[in-house]
Amino acid sequence: MAIVTGSCRFGLWHVHVTWQDDLVYRVRFARDGIDGPVPEEILRYCAGRPADLASLRSIATEGESTNARIYRTVRAVPCGGTVTYGEVARVVGTAPRAVGAAMARNPTPIVVPCHRVVAKTGMGGFSPDVAIKEALLAMERRGNVCTPEKRGVNR
DNA sequence: CCGAATGGTACTC
DNA sequence: GAGTACCATTCGG
Structure with a gap:
């Protein structure tokens, strides 16, 4: 699985995520969205649904x-x-x-x-x-x- | 309320 | 690599 980038919506903003498997490399807020996948837990979180962000890892x-x-x-x-x-x-x-x-x-x-x-x-x-x-x-x-x-x- | 101390990082030579 | 300018703070006068 390669490193991929996608975005999802949070209110008036779009959340861009660069990630691979359970490891997240980069997250940023932008006014425009792009096409591509976003980790399930982040999708749920942005949608205001129950999400377990602890299951994701961050390079930070x-x-x-x-x-x-x-x-x-x-x-x-x-x-x-x-x-x-x-x-x-x-x-x-x-x-x-x-x-x-x-x-x-x-x-x-x-x-x-x-x-x-x-x-x-x-x-x-x-x-x-x-x-x-x-x-x-x-x-x-x-x-x-x-x-x-x-x-x-x-x- | 203004000013200094503070630890780290990004960016420039 | 060293030097320097930031930075989403805090505490004391």
């Missing part, structure tokens, strides 16, 4: 670089929850600003849920548009997309 979390540790820490944040840049920094042993910079250059948003990392004083940023971050968080707070396993107890 490979290796022992500081950034890889930052991305792994962010990936551990539960669906619907948030942490601050400073909290992530303290876990990894780096500076809050380094976390912000790592998020800004996150090669695989969604798979590495960088939208769950917020500033201590407010929302923080997101590229290309902070509205995407707000929409993702709002969607997760609704609870429909969050992985089923931990939700069974609640209802």
